[in-house]
Amino acid sequence: MVRPFGADKPSGSESAMAKAKTIRSGTERTGIPPATLERMLYFLKLTREAESRIEQVLYRQGKIVGGVYVGRGQEAIGVGSALQLIEGDVVLPSHRDFSSFLIRGFSLADIIANWMARADTPTRGRDNTLHIGDLKLGVIPIISPLGGTCPVACGVGMVLKWRGQGNVVLVHLGEGTTSVGQVHEAMNMAGVMKLPVIFIVNNNGYAYSTPVEKQFPIKHLSARGPAYGMPGKTIDGNDVMIVYRAVGEAVARARRGEGPSFVECKTFRVTGHSAHDAAEYVPARLLRAWVKKDPIQRLEKHLLSKGIMTRESIGNLDRRIKSEIDAAVADAEARPLPQGESALQGVYCGPECWWKGRIQESGELEVTSNKEEPKPTV
Amino acid sequence: MPVLTYLEAIRQGIWEEMERDPSVFLLGEDIGILGGAFKVTAGMLEKFGAERVIDTPISESAIVGAAIGAALMGMRPVAEMQFMDFIACGFDQIVNMAAKMHYRWGPAVPIVIRGPSGAGVHGGPYHSQSNEMWFVHTPGLKVVMPATAYDAKGLIKSAIRDDNPVIFYEHKFLYRRIKEEVPEGDYVVPLGKAAVRREGNDVAIITYGAMVWTALEAAEQLEKDGISLEVVDLRTLLPYDEEAVLGSVRKCNKVILLHEDTRTGGMAGELAALIGERAFECLDGPIVRITAPDTPVPFSPPLEEYYLPNARKVIEAARKLAKY
Numbered sequence: 155m156v157r158p159f160g161a162d163k164p165s166g167s168e169s170a171m172a173k174a175k176t177i178r179s180g181t182e183r184t185g186i187p188p189a190t191l192e193r194m195l196y197f198l199k200l201t202r203e204a205e206s207r208i209e210q211v212l213y214r215q216g217k218i219v220g221g222v223y224v225g226r227g228q229e230a231i232g233v234g235s236a237l238q239l240i241e242g243d244v245v246l247p248s249h250r251d252f253s254s255f256l257i258r259g260f261s262l263a264d265i266i267a268n269w270m271a272r273a274d275t276p277t278r279g280r281d282n283t284l285h286i287g288d289l290k291l292g293v294i295p296i297i298s299p300l301g302g303t304c305p306v307a308c309g310v311g312m313v314l315k316w317r318g319q320g321n322v323v324l325v326h327l328g329e330g331t332t333s334v335g336q337v338h339e340a341m342n343m344a345g346v347m348k349l350p351v352i353f354i355v356n357n358n359g360y361a362y363s364t365p366v367e368k369q370f371p372i373k374h375l376s377a378r379g380p381a382y383g384m385p386g387k388t389i390d391g392n393d394v395m396i397v398y399r400a401v402g403e404a405v406a407r408a409r410r411g412e413g414p415s416f417v418e419c420k421t422f423r424v425t426g427h428s429a430h431d432a433a434e435y436v437p438a439r440l441l442r443a444w445v446k447k448d449p450i451q452r453l454e455k456h457l458l459s460k461g462i463m464t465r466e467s468i469g470n471l472d473r474r475i476k477s478e479i480d481a482a483v484a485d486a487e488a489r490p491l492p493q494g495e496s497a498l499q500g501v502y503c504g505p506e507c508w509w510k511g512r513i514q515e516s517g518e519l520e521v522t523s524n525k526e527e528p529k530p531t532v
Numbered sequence: 533m534p535v536l537t538y539l540e541a542i543r544q545g546i547w548e549e550m551e552r553d554p555s556v557f558l559l560g561e562d563i564g565i566l567g568g569a570f571k572v573t574a575g576m577l578e579k580f581g582a583e584r585v586i587d588t589p590i591s592e593s594a595i596v597g598a599a600i601g602a603a604l605m606g607m608r609p610v611a612e613m614q615f616m617d618f619i620a621c622g623f624d625q626i627v628n629m630a631a632k633m634h635y636r637w638g639p640a641v642p643i644v645i646r647g648p649s650g651a652g653v654h655g656g657p658y659h660s661q662s663n664e665m666w667f668v669h670t671p672g673l674k675v676v677m678p679a680t681a682y683d684a685k686g687l688i689k690s691a692i693r694d695d696n697p698v699i700f701y702e703h704k705f706l707y708r709r710i711k712e713e714v715p716e717g718d719y720v721v722p723l724g725k726a727a728v729r730r731e732g733n734d735v736a737i738i739t740y741g742a743m744v745w746t747a748l749e750a751a752e753q754l755e756k757d758g759i760s761l762e763v764v765d766l767r768t769l770l771p772y773d774e775e776a777v778l779g780s781v782r783k784c785n786k787v788i789l790l791h792e793d794t795r796t797g798g799m800a801g802e803l804a805a806l807i808g809e810r811a812f813e814c815l816d817g818p819i820v821r822i823t824a825p826d827t828p829v830p831f832s833p834p835l836e837e838y839y840l841p842n843a844r845k846v847i848e849a850a851r852k853l854a855k856y
Contacts, residue, residue, distance in 0.1 A: 305591075
């Protein structure tokens with residue numbers, strides 16, 4: 155029987171407050187299959203190296219159009235969470251979650267080509283950086299006014315709940331974004347309607363130049379979870395195994411129909427806000443301390459100590475990743491820029507939908523008709 | 533044929549679309565148990581159930597954002613703003629998320645945001661606004677404002693079936709004050725097409741919403757003075773029917789642009805520029821605008837009466853323009 159929204163027993167009570175936990179590092183890393191751990195290392199490294207290629211090589215060569223925002227040092231959040239997703243789940247990543255796109259199946263060449271403003275990309279030159287989406291892959295992108303994806307995630311969650319297939323939606327946001335009003339509207343709505351939405355906060359210490367002490371008056375953002383009728387957890391965001399476990403727990407809750415969760419991942423932004431921000435406002439000793447807690451080094455150390463990988467197999471992985479990136483960059487660089495007049499197309503969706511067309515090698519668009527696609531079952 | 537009020541026509545249109553298409557659902561404040569502040573959704577909770585008629589918290593950004601998210605998942609949500617004055621609370625979601633999404637990465641965002649707008653009911657600054665131009669100025673949206681009961685039903689159906697985000701303005705002054713024969717069953721009125729409400733030859737008056745009735749009232753009086761007014765009801769403000777506007781201007785050679793919205797940045801300015809660009813040679817007199825002044829909508833009756841355009845102001849302007 156389907157129950158109306160809001161008719162579920164309210165969980166914003168003392169029992170929910172008692173459930174709010176702060177998990178410290180080292181307690182929930184066990185039991186992950188070696189194959190998954192190897193996948194984690196692959197995606198962490200692919201993300202790190204691809205973003206470095208974009209920010210430290212291509213950008214400096216003038217091959218990137220516009221600004222560059224990377225998530226160096228914060229890769230464990232995207233990797234640990236996206237690996238919990240199954241088909242039918244949806245994720246709304248932040249600009250620091252490059253890995254979420256890769257794990258869901260975006261091609262690296264498409265992502266790099268989008269940075270290069272080429273025509274044959276998921277945005278056809280209309281939007282930059284990681285503002286890319288694909289409903290078939292279950293990825294909905296941010297808009298620059300951050301926080302907007304939280305209400306959208308609620309709408310996705312409503313439909314997933316109706317369909318009753320146990321699917322969930324993850325929405326990523328930074329600690330600075332948690333100050334935005336509509337984030338609170340979304341958390342409140344997710345709580346009162348008991349939606350399968352997992353709010354994942356990347357608390358990397360700084361929102362551009364604004365440190366956490368100027369952003370909010372509390373120490374752990376997880377305190378906000380129970381205020382909106384959901385469990386809240388603060389975890390070590392630089393340990394991919396802990397992220398995987400904590401998000402997995404939240405995802406399992408949501409799949410069982412128990413509603414939303416809030417997971418705060420503590421990490422650090424070891425770069426500037428963007429490629430052109432030297433971030434001189436960050437104290438050097440703070441930066442040095444966090445670089446030592448690098449998520450990739452920590453996982454490598456774990457894999458080596460458990461004998462799951464050797465120095466040789468890691469070396470092979472590094473080489474494989476380098477050649478993947480080389481191939482993706484070459485592919486992206488070969489794509490032409492869009493034609494100027496194409497800026498006028500695709501404002502409205504209609505029977506002659508411009509987006510259904512195919513970009514040819516010349517950069518021209520071959521428009522095909524907007525064939526009726528099978529409607530998803532309600 | 534049954535006679536329905538403008539409000540009942542909207543209600544019937546929504547009801548029929550809910551029956552026709554299971555992906556249509558409603559969300560908003562007080563729309564379920566209460567049936568809506570104006571009773572537009574009365575009876576729908578009982579008929580369609582709580583999953584399809586959702587009473588939300590007071591969260592316009594979340595209401596619009598959730599509508600967008602549900603639309604991306606294949607649904608066709610109709611979100612209510614209890615008064616269109618409150619649409620400002622969901623502004624970012626409308627202009628930045630919904631409006632630009634198809635252009636940026638291709639998905640359809642088939643949402644309708646509907647609610648009561650307009651003055652004349654002593655509602656004061658926050659229950660009387662005509663804020664349509666915020667959205668007419670935003671590419672990617674469609675903006676609709678019916679003036680008749682027949683159109684209200686046909687246009688809400690078209691809006692719900694449209695694959696783009698549509699902002700649907702219902703003029704609250706017209707809700708129960710106008711009624712006409714409205715066919716039972718399915719019919720649509722297309723978006724983007726104006727309608728000539730009254731044919732004329734001397735002066736064209738381009739308008740929309742409740743002001744259509746003000747123009748018609750003025751036309752009756754002007755007929756006695758031997759001045760024949762052609763009244764054009766835009767119906768859709770974005771995209772608007774350029775050919776209908778230019779056609780009537782070319783026919784009458786004189787034009788009045790009338791709206792309840794304030795003067796600066798209003799639709800009349802946009803139309804005046806279009807007419808100046810494309811029908812300059814046809815004009816036998818200056819383009820005239822009749823609008824509210826550039827103030828918030830005032831509350832006390834003498835203030836509101838002074839503020840609003842009315843038939844007397846239209847008659848005065850038409851007589852002067854006819855003599856030019």
